[in-house]
Amino acid sequence: MSQVVDIMIREHALIKRWLQILTKAIVRVRTTQSIDPMMFDIFVDFFESYVDRTHHDKEERIFFAELQKKQISPEHKEVMDRLITEHVQARETVGKIVLKKNEYIQKNGESINELLKYMEFFAELYPEHIHVEDDKFFVEAINYFTPEEVAAMEAQFAQTQPEMAMEKYIAIVESLEAQFK
Numbered sequence: 628m629s630q631v632v633d634i635m636i637r638e639h640a641l642i643k644r645w646l647q648i649l650t651k652a653i654v655r656v657r658t659t660q661s662i663d664p665m666m667f668d669i670f671v672d673f674f675e676s677y678v679d680r681t682h683h684d685k686e687e688r689i690f691f692a693e694l695q696k697k698q699i700s701p702e703h704k705e706v707m708d709r710l711i712t713e714h715v716q717a718r719e720t721v722g723k724i725v726l727k728k729n730e731y732i733q734k735n736g737e738s739i740n741e742l743l744k745y746m747e748f749f750a751e752l753y754p755e756h757i758h759v760e761d762d763k764f765f766v767e768a769i770n771y772f773t774p775e776e777v778a779a780m781e782a783q784f785a786q787t788q789p790e791m792a793m794e795k796y797i798a799i800v801e802s803l804e805a806q807f808k
């Protein structure tokens with residue numbers, strides 16, 4: 628498989644572990660009717676810095692942007708547009724989660740159901756998004772590119788992917804996992 632697809636799928640693997648934590652966090656928030664603000668901030672920071680700025684950046688600024696220069700099938704165009712819309716939805720939802728978390732802290736627990744609603748929405752939206760990318764879209768869409776074009780994207784990916792940053796994100800997920808056994 629191409630390095631480009633491989634890297635995006637490898638990033639999904641870490642995001643899937645983070646989604647498992649989200650599922651457990653939903654249960655914990657629902658049963659305790661409370662949140663741990665510090666852990667919450669670490670959790671949200673992973674979305675902003677890794678899922679959005681690292682991963683979505685590769686997809687949108689490099690892979691999807693290059694695809695947009697190609698004559699892709701209407702079906703692939705439709706899937707790509709939906710994936711891009713879902714990135715927007717994911718960002719908006721996390722924004723609402725942060726807003727509700729802040730309200731929860733300020734108002735002493737009033738906003739917990741709204742908070743849960745957005746966490747649940749995200750937990751439904753995102754695994755399916757990854758599934759479409761991993762099992763269908765990436766492996767098909769990569770065929771629109773010549774080996775030279777794939778190599779050029781790989782080079783762009785390499786610039787956005789310092790190995791040390793990756794290690795930091797793995798450590799963050801591991802520490803969250805330890806708290807959600």
Ligand SMILES: [Fe+2]
Pocket residue numbers: 683686710714756760
């Ligand atoms: Fe995506």
Ligand SMILES: [Fe+2]
Pocket residue numbers: 635639682686757760
């Ligand atoms: Fe993705």
